[in-house]
Amino acid sequence: MSTARDAARTKATSRAEQAAQHIAQLTEAARPGARLGTKESLRTRCAVSVGTFNESLRLLQSRGLVTVRPGPGGGIFVAEQSPMVRLGNSVLALDAQETDVADAVRIRDALDPLLIEDALWHASPADIADLRERIEDMAAAATASDPVAFVHANWKLHARIAAISPNSLLRSLYDNLLDLIETHTLDVLPASDQPLADYIAERHQLHRDLVDALDARDRETALRLIHEHNTSLADPQR
Structure with a gap:
């Protein structure tokens, strides 16, 4: 049972990493502070579940690649890493x-x-x-x-x-x-x-x-x- 659970967790982590790498490529082609899209539009583009995409965002934020802004006009933006x-x-x-x-x-x-x-x-x-x-x-x-x-x-x-x-x-x-x-x-x-x-x-x-x-x-x-x-x-x- 634990082996199956571990395998599922590894698969989810792999998909989160793949989605994170896809979005990281988008940041390379955009200027700092540029809006990449909404969470839902990027999640759909990556074809992953909400939970997997949230893990991808955590990875991207921990690497200093993106920032998430709530509210109208919010979404996922290329990070500006100076302050x-x-x-x-x-x-x-x-x-x-x-x-x-x-x-x-x-x-x-x-x-x-x-x-x-x-x-x-x-x-x-x-x-x-x-x-x-x-x-x-x-x-x-x-x-x-x-x-x-x-x-x-x-x-x-x-x-x-x-x-x-x-x-x-x-x-x-x-x-x-x-x-x-x-x-x-x-x-x-x-x-x-x-x-x-x-x-x-x-x-x-x-x-x-x-x-x-x-x-x-x-x-x-x-x-x-x-x-x-x-x-x-x-x-x-x-």
Whole structure:
């Protein structure tokens, strides 16, 4: 049974890679920032399922080849790979919209203490268990030396903390900010003499301690940790 499942997964991965290569060829013939088409039109052109095409997009975005823009006039565009935003002792390499992402990071940080306060009051044992699962995802990415996977796991942890809040407006605003940051991030690079692996290990431990503080309803420690988390983002642009 597992062999058949593995074979199906390998086949799906192969089709996703083939579709990604097809779209990569389109980017080579287009200028940076050019619109390649809608997700549906390109998916149809590649003749793959929605799930397979989404995996192709993930591959293309991780390689810095395309960016996806929602809304009217949106679609899939050839990436413009120059802006960067500082994130502590690392740098987010972006496909575009440096100012928008830097602003989103700062606003997100301003909202973090509000969400921590809500989590201290409202987190259930099931919520804490989910947060610990997100922490383990961060640990796995750190062990694999995959900084991009680490920051994505980090953002999923913060999204899960936000989900605890009973304030629907706060949750929606925070999720939209995270989505903007995540959509435009291509890579994570070192920003100082500190090795990126060491910085990631520190961030992992800080977030683990934060979840422990939420579990213990230790307000003083939780707010101190989220303050340390956010003051490391001083001078967010680079």
